[in-house]
Amino acid sequence: RSKTVGFIGLGQMGYGMANNLATKSIDPLLVYDVNQDAVQKFIETHPNARAASSPGDIAEQAATVITMLPESSHVESVYKAMRDAVDKDSILVDSSTIDADVSRRVAADIMSKNATAFDAPVSGGTLGANAGTLTFMVGAPSLESFEKVKPVLCHMGHNVVYCGCNGSGQVAKLCNNMLLGISMIGVSEAMLLGTRLGMDAHLLASILNTSTGRCWSSDTYNPHPGVIPTAPSGKDYKGGFSNKLMAKDLRIAMKAAKDASADPVLGTVAAQIYNQLSVTKDFDSLDFSSVYKVYFKNKID
Numbered sequence: 001r002s003k004t005v006g007f008i009g010l011g012q013m014g015y016g017m018a019n020n021l022a023t024k025s026i027d028p029l030l031v032y033d034v035n036q037d038a039v040q041k042f043i044e045t046h047p048n049a050r051a052a053s054s055p056g057d058i059a060e061q062a063a064t065v066i067t068m069l070p071e072s073s074h075v076e077s078v079y080k081a082m083r084d085a086v087d088k089d090s091i092l093v094d095s096s097t098i099d100a101d102v103s104r105r106v107a108a109d110i111m112s113k114n115a116t117a118f119d120a121p122v123s124g125g126t127l128g129a130n131a132g133t134l135t136f137m138v139g140a141p142s143l144e145s146f147e148k149v150k151p152v153l154c155h156m157g158h159n160v161v162y163c164g165c166n167g168s169g170q171v172a173k174l175c176n177n178m179l180l181g182i183s184m185i186g187v188s189e190a191m192l193l194g195t196r197l198g199m200d201a202h203l204l205a206s207i208l209n210t211s212t213g214r215c216w217s218s219d220t221y222n223p224h225p226g227v228i229p230t231a232p233s234g235k236d237y238k239g240g241f242s243n244k245l246m247a248k249d250l251r252i253a254m255k256a257a258k259d260a261s262a263d264p265v266l267g268t269v270a271a272q273i274y275n276q277l278s279v280t281k282d283f284d285s286l287d288f289s290s291v292y293k294v295y296f297k298n299k300i301d
Ligand code: NAD
Pocket: 008, 009, 010, 011, 012, 013, 014, 032, 033, 034, 035, 038, 068, 069, 070, 071, 074, 077, 078, 095, 096, 097, 098, 122, 123, 124, 125, 126, 240, 241, 242, 245, 249
């Protein structure tokens, strides 16, 4: 088995992550996506990358395979397709955000074939994926195995954190994203109120960002257009992290909360709001900061 690294899922996040791998790692890269255009674009601009014909093809050739797919069902089907090709020298790392139970199940199945599986969901958004500054939350079979996988993740992230056994990376991630959904709605409400009361959006954001209301949704990903030109709000909410995916994460969080007999009041409201956005035509694929525009009925000046 060669030192080749495989990457499956060249979407909003995966493209930037694979780009960092291709640029910083000396190991050859093999990529796959059902979207042939993304694969074509990637290999045309990365001489050390080749296209694989299927997930099974990647699993046969690569020592380490990273997946960055939308939802649990995609991870289940891709892992099923890789199953027959893995062996004791295979390392599979799933960076998608999925249900922790599904994550544990697919990992156990892969490990029954003597391969090693990790959940390593990320935080930092497309800006972090492109810059190689993501935080990885890693669930691993052991601390020793975590130390082995860490170097490849360091090419894509600044913080690579061992969270405990398989599935615990997903637990950390669902807590983070429940808070993120709530904070984006909160920042949207504050920005809307301030601008409705006549305050300049840039000034208000700069005050929030040096005051106690400061958070990632306000200082890095502010939903008011133009406050952070590089954020999706500065590009008509295109790209970034879709309402559909945020709704998925909040569904995962609500299911986990129910299983744990927790009762998150604000998390429940955020899940309802994002669920509505995820089924609103023309808005399902917009970035989740578009809650500012959509939920507040296009009231942006
Ligand atoms: P995306 O939809 O942009 O990308 C997913 C990619 O997977 C697409 O290119 C798609 O063609 C490909 N794909 C789908 N099914 C496939 C299959 N069976 N085989 C191969 N490729 C397949 O999604 P994204 O925004 O990149 O998010 C990916 C994951 O990362 C999600 O679980 C999301 O929740 C999580 N995440 C996203 C962000 C963000 O800001 N976008 C941040 C953190 C975590």
